Amino acid sequence: MKYTLDTIPVLDAFKSNCQCPLCQLAISCEDGYIDSLLSSAYMEPEVRIETNKTGFCPQHFALMYARRNKLGLSLMTHTHMKEFLPELKKILDDSSQEKSGPLPFFRGKQKSSKAEMLRNQIRRCHICTQVDTAMRRYAYTVIRLYLDKAEFRDLMRQKGGVCLPHTALLLELAEEAFSAKECQEFEAALSQITLEHLTALEKDLYDFTLQFDYRNAGKTPDPRVRDSVERAVNRLAGAIVGTEAERPAHND
Template sequence: MRYHIQTAPVWDAYKSGCGCPMCRLYGSTVARLIDQYLNEAVMEPAYRVRVNEAGFCAGHLRLLYGGANKLGLALQLSTRTDAILKKLSPVADGKAAKKEAQKVARLNSTCVICDTADEIMTRYAYTAAQMYEHENDFPSAFAACDGFCMPHYALMLTNADRAGKAAKTYVAALYRLQTESLKKINRDTRRFCEMFDYAGQNKGMKDAEKIVPAAINKLKGEIIPGNR
C-alpha cells in the first residue's frame, strides 16, 4: 500500500503521550521548514518565486531570524520587498486608500511556510485515517492517545473519510477520544478553581501549574508560530 507520507513520524507522535499528536507533528514540520528556508531554499529559484509571492508570517519570520543564516534571510527579504513594491499603487483619495488598504492587508497576510505546513498537516491527517484502516496495531495506539486540540480535531474529522471501510469506527473513536479528553480538561479546571484559597494560592493539587496551559493547548493548539 502506498502512503503519501511516511508513517513512522505518525506512529511516534501517537505514542508520545502528548495532548495532541498533530501539534507534535506540526512542531517538527515547522522546524524542518524553517531549516529548509534558511538553507537549500535560499538558492533554489522555485522556492524564491514562492517566497517573493507569499512572504512569511510574523511568527515564522521570528523563527527564521532566530536561525543561523541572516544572509540567506536577508536575500529572501530583499526580493520579497521588490515584489511588494511592484504591487503597491499610489492612491488619489480616502476612498481609494481604503481599497488599497484591503489589498495591502491581503498581500501581507500570506506565508509560504504556513501554506506548506497546512498541506503537510492535511496529509498527516489522512495518513492517520488510512493507517486506522490498514495497520493492525494503529487503532489501539490511536485509542490510547489523549485526543487532539480542537483545531486538529476538526482537521481529523475533515479527513476521516480517508479511513475507507473503517470510517464509521474511526469517527466514533475520534469522538470518544475527544470528548474524554475534553471532560478531563473540564474536571481539572473545575478542581483547579475549587482548590484556590482566599489568598489566591492553589494548594494541595498535584501538577496544578500544568492545568491551565493544558486547557489552553486543548482548546487552541500548542502555541507554535503559525499553528492554526
C-alpha cells in the same frame, strides 16, 4: 489530491510523551523547513519564485529572525519586497487602480476595500503552505492507521485524540479523502474520544481553580491537576504554551 502514507513519523509522534502528536509533527516540520530555507534552499530559483510571491506570516518571520544568520532572511525579504512593491502600489495608489482596473485576483468581486486587499496579500506565507501540505499527509496517515490497525486505535485512545485545530483537520480530511463508511466510522470514534478527554480535562481544570480557594490554603496541590491550564490551552488552541510549544534550540 492523492495522498501517500507517512507511517513512521506518525507512529513515533503518537508513541512520544506529548498532548497532541500532530502539533509535535507540525513543530518539527516547521523547524525543518526553516532550517532548509535558511541554509541553502533560499538560493534555489523555484523556492525563491515562491517566497518572492508569498513572503511570510508574522510567526514565521519571527522564527527566522530569531536565527543568528540573517543573510538568507535579508535576501528573501529584499526580493519579496521588490516583487511586492508594484502590487502594493496597485492597492494603495488610487490613480494606479483607476487606470488598470481591479487586480487580477480580485476580479469578479464588486468592491474590495484597500484593507481587505492588503490583508489578502500579507496573509500568504511560504512556510505555512509547506507545513499545511505535510500536515494533510500526516492527517491522512492517522486516519488510515486508525481504520486499519487495532494497535493504533489504542494509541489514539490513550492520547485522548488530538488538539481541537487538528481534530478539525482530521474530520475535514476524513470527509474529503475517505469513503462515506470509513469517514462515518472515524468521525464517530474521534468525536467520542475527544469529548471524553475534554470532559475529564474540564474537571481537572476546575479542581485546579479550587486550589486558589482560601479554604484550601496550606493544602498540598494535587499533582494530577498541576499542569491542567497548560493542557487545556494546548488542547483548545494547539501547542502554544509550556513544554509542548518548545521548539528545538539553534545556534545558527
